[in-house]
Amino acid sequence: MLEITDLEKVYSTGDEALKGVSMDVEGEEVVSIIGPSGAGKSTLIRCINRLTEPTAGSIVLDGEDVTTMSKSELRNARRDMGMIFQEFNLVERLTVMENVLSGRVGYISTMQALRRNFPEEDVQRAYEVLDRVGVGGMENKRADELSGGQRQRIGIARAVLQRPKILLVDEPTSALDPETSFAVMELLTEIAREEGIPVLINIHEVELALEYTDRIVGLADGEVVFKGTPDEFDQGARDTIYRAGESREDQSTPGEQVQKQQSASVDISDADRETSY
């Protein structure tokens, strides 16, 4: 399904984030990428749909190399890759339904997008998926009215509505509290199995990876240092992955991340009004 070969990424700052990563995702399995912060996990996920341009190597999805695609080919390829983000990345000021339907945005015309005019079957399925992820009845709420857990459920619904060939998931739980994290992971893996979609998931918490995924890829300093099933993951493997010191704390706390999501609204003080004379 997805085959990554010798993938390299060097940022313009000179940082070598990925130093020749090779791995694959087969059939309907759930594969997790674990590793300390700064190991290149997010970069790897983002290179697959080229939100970050890889420097070298190839990414073959369903027999086609993503890295050599033109812009419009890439857009079509991206329709087949659902993505779930660390900070949900919902369009905060739109309704839940608009966010979920936006998963189909690659299939409709600009005019339809403008009028929010989606095919009937998409709408019907959106209702169904919303029910499935446990936020049925909230379709008319605005995304910024929801809690973190609810937002990530919408994020999952949006990705599923895309009917993707693979789900790319970037730290889905690091902005959530531990209890919600387990619930979201459970839902995510369950729904992927129901729909028969393979999942590549970059995750910070090893416990979640062990519990919910079929295969684990350990990444350290831009290189693959472990490949195996959760059963094969022992203390030795843990030491190899995290050998370069303990896993450092993530940069920001969940609270801050949710704060950052608040979209800008205008607040013009009287001061501004007066200076305009």
Added chain:
Amino acid sequence: MSVENQTEWRKHSPRYHIARWAAIVASIAVVVLSWRELNVTYEFLIFTPRNLADLFVRMTPPDWAYSIDILPPLIETVNIAILGTGLAVLIALPIAYMGAENTAPHPIAYAFGKFMIVATRSVNVIIWALFFVVIFGTGALAGVLAVAFRSIGFVSKLIAEGIEEIDTGQTEAIKAMGGSPMDVAIYGIVPQIKPTFVGVTTYRWDINVREATVIGLVGAGGIGVELNTSVDFLQWPRVLTILIAILGIVLVSEVVSAYLRKKVS
């Protein structure tokens, strides 16, 4: 408490004391010097309160019958504000795009955007009106252009700030789902800057209603023309009617603009 003590201590530090007194003395000196610079005739000054009171007596009661006649210029004032704001927004959008750090296509464009923002903001509406009256003659057209040019800087500055605050995560999500650049604009960018856009536009319109009341003093249309004529012909009750009318439309537009901004937050 320790913070309190600290400010207390700072207040009583001799340097702070001296600086404060120096500032007060300097301010008074500047005001006194300024007063002398103005060469105000003291007889005039003594009569000022009486003159103002006199004028007020002559103004009352307002000429209510006249209020029918000033309806067209009042509507014109509001129209000048609407068209001026609309035109300003049209011109301001590309400037805001250039003047926002994250969307500026080129450093030169960015510099140009910033320059336009500063330049249009620093010239008062009445000066713009003088120019456009010279070019297009007296009338509302000059007023619309004056109001528009005056507003460009304000509108583009605030919209540019709105663009700079866009959360790229949201636009990235649309991109990741295979959205075209148009889809990214429609789904990712428009919802994010809509409140800024509506807020800035209605706020500026509200300010412009007030500005549109004076451009008539140099012949650029609106109620100011009536005011100028009535003052020239010493028709004081009419002047008071106009003042009340201005007060009315300014207050109404303030309420309307506040309501619209609340709706779109």
Added chain:
Amino acid sequence: MSKSEPSAGYPETWERPSVFYNEYVKYVVYLAIILFVLWSAWAVRPSVERVMGGIDAASILLSTMFPPDLSPIALERTYGGMVESIAMAFVATAIGVVLSLPVAVMAAENLVPRPVYYVGRAIVSVSRALHELVLAIICVVAVGLGPLAGVIALVFATPGFFAKLLAEDLEDIDEGQVDAIRASGGNSLQVLLYGVAPQVIPRMVGLIIYRWDINIRASTIVGIVGAGGIGVTLLNSFERYEYDFALTIILAIIAVVMVGEIASAIARRRVQ
């Protein structure tokens, strides 16, 4: 790819919740707005000759404007007008602030009885609504041409800004400190002086500087109606078609306004 197909029982359409009654009302409202704007545009439409004449006039205007007139006499007149404008701004700020202080107290809901509060708010509203130039044109008739009229106009315009914002600060004060003075038997004036004033003085100084900044801008234009300052010189230059001199004046105004803005920003930062 997906195994489950949409099952029956879910709606096939979805309408975005709208602030309007329904979609048709929405389009009617939008249409009405568009028609209104078009109608306003029609009302101010220029004739073709006007536009053609305008292009000529603009080219003449621009060619006379550049380069700006930098002859000694022009600079001297600009300097004289500018000094008068700046002096007006200082005097108007001083008088305006003194007169606005009682208005600010009156417009603070927590300090005065209801009827007084309404009077205070009314003064603020009227002062805010009337543009400096509207006030100036009336003051010119009342006290004659010259800077005195301009100063009075700016003084009248001060409460709309200064009293309004100061009143908002007064409403936010810590009641505990006020009660302490009241409890120790202070009268109303003592309460204001010892309980209220210390809490708002830093903000007040900031507002005074801010108002001065605004007065600098305003004092450069009130001359357009004869109320003194550089505006008089500017209007004269326009009436005599001395556009190169007008440009000199406008550049000087821009420079002074910018310096005033920067000075006010620095001063306010130091105070707070």
